[in-house]
Amino acid sequence: MKKVRTRSLQWILVRRLILLQAATxxxxxxxxxxxxxxxxxRLLIDNEAAVAAVKDAVDRDEDGRLIVRETEELAAFRKGFPNVWYIVRDRSGESVRSGTIPDVYTKNFGDLLGEADHATIGFSDKDxxxxxxxxxxxxxxxxxxxxAATQSSRQQTDGLEINISATVEVVRNPDGSRNWERALPAIAIVIAILLLPIILVMGTTTLVTTPAVVRRSFAGLVDTVRQAARIDIGTRAMQLPVKQxxxxxxxxxxxxxxxLARLAQGYDRHNRFLTDAAHELRTPIAILRTRAELLKQEPQSARLLHDIERLSHLAQQLLDYQLLDRPSDQRQIVDLRDLVSRVAADFAPLAIEAGYDLAFEPSPDNGHVExxxxxxxxxxxNLVRNAIEHGGGCGTITIAIxxxxxxxxRDEGPGIPPEERENVFEPFYRLQPQSRGAGLGLNLARQIALLHDGTIRILTGSWPGARIRMELPVRS
Structure with a gap:
């Protein structure tokens, strides 16, 4: 099955932000x-504003002579620009002048400027x-x-003067109307030239900053994900933090x-049911065992006792599964040799009764485990009982550390086939369906080993029988 590739929220945000910025x-x-x-x-610069103020003040007196009246607009303009000067000429050559006028502007500008609607007269930077x-x-x-102008010399500039001018002229038809069919492609190119650098800068900024912003915004979520990854059956009651x-x-x-809370409650109800059922089974099983022992020693009564023992063992293993829920703070540091020797001593009578010799091989070194x-x-x-049930009823069962x-x-029985060495650790799996075991012992042993960060495996070798090894971390 092909794995579905998830989308990155970070790069979705980057792409959409860039498109949004460009569209905006x-x-x-x-x-x-x-x-x-x-x-x-129409945007007016200072000199154009001066002409506009003078134009509204131009008039003629009673004798028909050209005059410039001191209107409120012109007076206000003079107040803002005290160095303003102007020259007003009519077609007859009559003129009115005001302010300190540079000599160059007192000359006749010729026919071209006489016919022009408007123009700006300027000089070189050093002039x-x-x-x-x-x-x-x-x-x-x-x-x-x-x-008109607002100053008589460039020395009258107030420290810094910035003039920005833009002229857009659209191609015209012979009748003077604008030809937009020819102008629109050029306008599109101009707009693209103006927009492209802005979009590139904004896009690059978004590309650099958005991942950092997203990572910082989702930092709390990353911690929550890490905690979620640590949840297992032993920490099923954990709640993920939502503060960040x-x-x-x-x-x-x-x-x-x-x-998680619902799953924990369901798991606990399931465990309580198993525990209660196992406890309830122990009483009738004990009654059955007592009554079976009173029967005559016949083959049928012996098989009945074996079956009752199997039921008793199954009930005990169901109770043993409740040990998996013990909290880790109940652990203690012990000498592994003392712990194993106690188990060996407890099972020695059972092994001898079943026809085995039981050997204990301690380590010369003290190994302490928590x-x-x-x-x-x-x-x-469960490992020793498994050896007793499947070791063939003869030979020696050895417990070594x-x-x-x-x-x-170790036992000296028929052993476990290589192809079955993983299956036997599954719950309720038995090599021989008619065997006395319930198929829970090895599974329980593996889960307990995993709870202690240990391992359990079946060793491979030329020796007879089966060898099952459990390893626990040694405390230094």
Whole structure:
């Protein structure tokens, strides 16, 4: 089955933010262009503003002579620009002048400037003469030529002067109307040239900053994921923290915590049921054993006793499974040799009764382990009982330990086929369906070993019988 590839939230955000920024910028420019198109504004610089103020003040007196009245607008402009000067000429050559006018502007500008609607007159950067604005304007006194500026010399600039001008001229038809069919491609190219650097800068910034922002925003979620990865059957009651989780993810974490709580409750109910059932079985099994022992010694009564023993052993193993829920704080440091010797002494009568010799081979070195003693005793008991039940009823059962925390239980029976050496650790799995065992002993032993960060495996070799080795971490 092909593994589904999940999408990265980080790169989804990066792509969408870049597209959103580009779309927002484009819409903003379109709206600005539409507003300018509708309003058709004219932006005036200082010199143009001076001409506009003078133009509204041009008039003629009672004798028909050209004059410039001191209107409120012109007076206000003079207050803001005290160095303003201007020249007003009509078609007859009559003129009105005001302010300190540079000599160059007192000359006749010729026919070209006389016919031009408006123009800006400027000089080189090293020339101290100021720029001026000239316009042929329609006034109350008729059409006049107005030349004006806000300063008589560049030395009058207030420290720094910035002039920004932009002229957009659209190609025209012979009748003077604009030819948009030819102009639109050029406008599109200009807009692309202007937008592309901005989009690249914004996109690069987003590409660099968004992953860092996402990682920082989801840092609490990463810690929650790490804690979720540590949840197992022994920590099923754990609840994931939501304090550092983003608000959008918090409902998912809450739902996961509720699911964990429901699973823990169901598991506990299941365990209680098994425990109660096992306890309830022990009483009738004890009664059956007592009554079977009173029967005459016949083959049928012997088989009945074996079956009752099998039931008793199954009930005990079900109770043993409750040991898996013991908390880790109940562990203690013990000498492995003392622990194993007690189990060997307990099972010696049972092994001898079943026809075996029981040997105990201690390690010359003291190996100390930190374990739950009751759990390890039950695991070792299941290994020894397994050897008694499947060892062939003869030979020697050996319990050996070494200084590395290893415990081996050896028998001289038929052994375990190589292809079955993993299956026998599964619950309720038996090599021989008619055997007395319930198929839980090896599974329980493996789970107890795993709880202690240990291992359990079946050794391979040329010796007769089976050798099962359990290894526990030795405390240094």
């Amino acid at each position: 910028l484009l819409i903003f420019i379109v709206l600005c262009a539409a507003a300018l198109w509708i309003a058709n504004p 101290m003469r100021p720029e001026a604005y000239i316009e042929n304007a329609a006034t109350k006194a008729g059409t006049v030529q107005i030349v 989780v983003p608000q959008e993810i918090a409902p998912l974490v809450h739902a996961f915590n509720e699911a 374990v739950n003693v009751l759990q390890i005793e039950r695991a070792l008991a 070494d200084g590395s925390g290893g415990i081996e239980v």
